Amino acid sequence: MLAAAAAVPLAVAATGAAPAVRVNGPRLETTLEQLSTFGRPPGTGFEGGVNRTAYSDADIAGRAYVMGLMRDAGLNPVIDPAGNIIGRRAGTKSGLKPIIIGSHIDSVRAGGNFDGDLGSMGALEVLRTLDDHGLKTRHPVEMAIWSNEEGGTCGSTAFAGKTAPGALDNTYYGITLRDGLKRIGGDPDRLAEAARAPGSIHTYLELHIEQGGILAKAGIPIGVVDGIVAIDRYDVEIKGFANHAGTTPMAGRHNALIAASQLVLAVDTVVKTEPGRQVGTVGQLAVFPNAPNVIPGRVTLTVELRDLSEAKVAALGQAVQARAREIATATGTEIVFHPTEQVRAALANPAVQAKIEAAAKQLGLAYMHLPSGAGHDAQLLAFLGPMGMIFVPSVAGISHSPKELTAWSDCANGANVLLQTLLAVDAG
Amino acid sequence: MLAAAAAVPLAVAATGAAPAVRVNGPRLETTLEQLSTFGRPPGTGFEGGVNRTAYSDADIAGRAYVMGLMRDAGLNPVIDPAGNIIGRRAGTKSGLKPIIIGSHIDSVRAGGNFDGDLGSMGALEVLRTLDDHGLKTRHPVEMAIWSNEEGGTCGSTAFAGKTAPGALDNTYYGITLRDGLKRIGGDPDRLAEAARAPGSIHTYLELHIEQGGILAKAGIPIGVVDGIVAIDRYDVEIKGFANHAGTTPMAGRHNALIAASQLVLAVDTVVKTEPGRQVGTVGQLAVFPNAPNVIPGRVTLTVELRDLSEAKVAALGQAVQARAREIATATGTEIVFHPTEQVRAALANPAVQAKIEAAAKQLGLAYMHLPSGAGHDAQLLAFLGPMGMIFVPSVAGISHSPKELTAWSDCANGANVLLQTLLAVDAG
Structure with missing residues (x-):
């Protein structure tokens, strides 16, 4: 030096x-x-x-x-x-x-x-x-x-x-x-x-x-x-009713994967709707019992939301959960959000x-x-x-x-x- | 006797x-x-x-x-x-x-x-x-x-x-x-x-x-x-691009689970749209790499269609695949159907x-x-x-x-x- x-x-x-x-x-x-x-x-x-x-x-x-x-x-x-x-x-x-x-x-x-x-x-x-x-x-x-x-x-x-x-x-x-x-x-x-x-x-x-x-x-x-960015992560559980995929009429189903699919798209829509650089992702999803001939009775998935604004991340989480309540009602399923991780x-x-x-x-x-x-x-x-x-x-x-x-x-x-x-x- | x-x-x-x-x-x-x-x-x-x-x-x-x-x-x-x-x-x-x-x-x-x-x-x-x-x-x-x-x-x-x-x-x-x-x-x-x-x-x-x-x-x-009923079963593979769920802007994603969710709902809609007792189910679905902080790069799922009319089952399969082509284009993913089983x-x-x-x-x-x-x-x-x-x-x-x-x-x-x-x- x-x-x-x-x-x-x-x-x-x-x-x-x-x-x-x-x-x-x-x-x-x-x-x-x-x-x-x-x-x-x-x-x-x-x-x-x-x-x-x-x-x-x-x-x-x-x-x-x-x-x-x-x-x-x-x-x-x-x-x-x-x-x-x-x-x-x-x-x-x-x-x-x-x-x-x-x-x-x-x-x-x-x-x-x-x-x-x-x-x-x-x-x-x-x-x-x-x-x-x-x-x-x-x-x-x-x-x-x-x-x-x-x-x-x-x-x-x-x-x-x-x-x-x-x-x-x-x-x-x-x-x-x-x-x-x-x-x-x-x-x-x-x-x-x-x-x-x-x-x-x-x-x-x-x-x-x-x-x-x-x-x-x-x-x-x-x-x-x-x-x-701040990160909010949730584990989500969707409970429907598993049933025979051949005998159960479409109208009588409580298909957890239908609810899950709507929720995956809701996360995407909610995050994209307002301007900004926020992101939201369902990265992990599992179906039960997961057989081609059984209507899914249960789905677990993760929701992750990120933005520089902690308030925005929290508001996005609330908006997604509000949509989840509507989806649960419409699909005859139960959807529960468990917050798992919050990064400031x-x-x-x-x-x-x-x-x-x-x-x-x-x-x-x-x-x-x-x-x-x-x-x-x-x-x-x-x-x-x-x-x-x-x-x-x-x-x-x-x-x-x-x-x-x-x-x-x-x-x-x-x-x-x-x-x-x-x-x-x-x-x- | x-x-x-x-x-x-x-x-x-x-x-x-x-x-x-x-x-x-x-x-x-x-x-x-x-x-x-x-x-x-x-x-x-x-x-x-x-x-x-x-x-x-x-x-x-x-x-x-x-x-x-x-x-x-x-x-x-x-x-x-x-x-x-x-x-x-x-x-x-x-x-x-x-x-x-x-x-x-x-x-x-x-x-x-x-x-x-x-x-x-x-x-x-x-x-x-x-x-x-x-x-x-x-x-x-x-x-x-x-x-x-x-x-x-x-x-x-x-x-x-x-x-x-x-x-x-x-x-x-x-x-x-x-x-x-x-x-x-x-x-x-x-x-x-x-x-x-x-x-x-x-x-x-x-x-x-x-x-x-x-x-x-x-x-x-x-x-x-x-x-x-007749049964047509398909294995479906959806290829997107796995990426960091925090850094990848929403607009730049090729999210295989978004495409899969749209397809799950399309099966439901296509099957419900016409009168009759036909049923259609996505019963099995898997996400890769399946981590909360990674955008899904690949999804596999099954589609099963049943009706007494083999012609109707075939037509439903065609209608679902037509929707899949639209979904692939809209989501920037590739969706491939493999017929796996056909029951007369x-x-x-x-x-x-x-x-x-x-x-x-x-x-x-x-x-x-x-x-x-x-x-x-x-x-x-x-x-x-x-x-x-x-x-x-x-x-x-x-x-x-x-x-x-x-x-x-x-x-x-x-x-x-x-x-x-x-x-x-x-x-x-």
Whole structure:
């Protein structure tokens, strides 16, 4: 790390002039390609994606690789009790709260090379770039690789002090989170010590691929995330009456699948009727007794509703349940909704969003605002301080798949926006 | 068996005067109650129903009981190579084809005490009544207990010479039909010898409970069956595109479950739109990958259509497939129909139907015509000669259940109609 400069470049960024400092795109590409070899399916190349599920040998090897890079960058990485890898770059002014940047490197089974990896290696590239240019920040900057994001944002949840009692006893691909944590160098018995206090961080920034194909479809390179959506999930049970499909007249039936089909379509209609980006899905459905010659007597299904507005999610749930009551009456069935899961929305900080916008403008990159329909570590960090997320396009919106693909130019664009936003946040 | 009379009572029946000969209702009740003990679930009574699946110990014991009753009635029962129990009561005129009456005594798992049993014990009661009154028939009368009706009308299918190649290798509750046949005294190696030639029987008559609740709802004691419906079955596969339920906008989805729901409702609408007794059912449906947070990428389901008219069943299938093409276009999915099973309709003989009507009138019993939506041994016997079926009410249309219930008075009414129809058929 070179000595030098100070807060000066921030003023440049704020004026709207094109910033002189840019990340090293080819280096970011190389780092991502190297990371992709940890968990790569045998006989494939980069396009084969990765199996790097948390706590696996591939995860452990990938984490060791990344810690090596962080050590080389002078970040002195440590593994906290929650298995998060935390590095630190000192700031010039003492007593300031840290800015945290980062993401995760664990993947889903048969995942891709950008989900999490881009935000992780992008954060490293940003800090390397600061070093290349001898730039210091006023605030300390911490770089975080959150543990087991895909299995339920486990590391960032502990960092936010939100781990549920008994959560360590849950299993993930055959291993308890407790044993998994031990495998990756965490300490389940001291998990509470991983938690930071609300208000203890200056800002959290995360770069990530956009998993819905909205940016790719619009041809816009930068997404300014408004927040991470709220989710309401329900288990629904529909009780009709199973009967002989040959002998029971159409008029005398209490067909649970007719009611279920109407409900599936009602969820779709209710969600689509009002403007906005809300989504609603029946993803799971089972029929009983499920025989070709028996009228379905019972159906179970799930309803999931998401929007940035918790009030809207709740209102959609009420509207769907009102339709369900009408359907039950019309079909002679009983329909019961059991709320199963409620995820609070995590709004991105407006001032941080403005800085992301400004960074994109300075870089000459078109941008648009959008919510994140998927969950991210950022939603946990929002409990601790202002949060912002930068999205870049993923081709055709494909993610959680070896086919996940983001153009290298888009990766560099995203990292440049992260860099400039970091500098602006540091100055502001 | 007493000597005596002859064809005389038939003339009485034909005049419309109330017939003097009636079955012994209490004896029929007693016989059905005794049969119900074979396969009765431990700790229950008559209302506990029966587990008397074909080839089980209970089936074997029940068959031995019934053969004993048939022997006592002078019917000299034998087990044919297909496991059918066939008894014979001689006629007065040589060279005439036999009239066959009967049904089955095997049950579904957790079945009731009337499905099959009533037609079997009703046939015996009719022959006992003829003996009681010293009545002879011109034609020989055979009484048949068809083997394994519930597992696919196996015995009557062999009797009609329609057993499919390889069918004996199929399993039923863990035993091959071949081994099952051996257990009940059949001879799988000589199965073909069980077959009778088309045209070799004078008439087949079967008394059975009506399993759709139509008679019970209408309060009508006798059903004159028009025939046994044709069935067309399809396996349907709907291919959409699985995607993240949080990030994928509503407009960009190819949701296979939305298409499936529309198709389920289309089957219902198409079948209900035209007048008639046709039925259509989606009884089986599976969703893939079937997770609350994933848009369904694939759905498989079954479509089953039934009506007495094969042409109508085919036309309904075409109409459903036409709607499926529209749904596929509208939802951005692919929908493929695979025909899997086609059961031909078996029409009851009009002259036999007229004799059933006349018998009901003579007995002062209201009747109505209706199709059988369920399959029966009678549909196989229709390959061999004129066929007729008599239905009696089953409370609330419940069948294939311990709750299956037919009033004893309805049982006696049905047996009396069978008796008078037999006499009329014998005379005609």
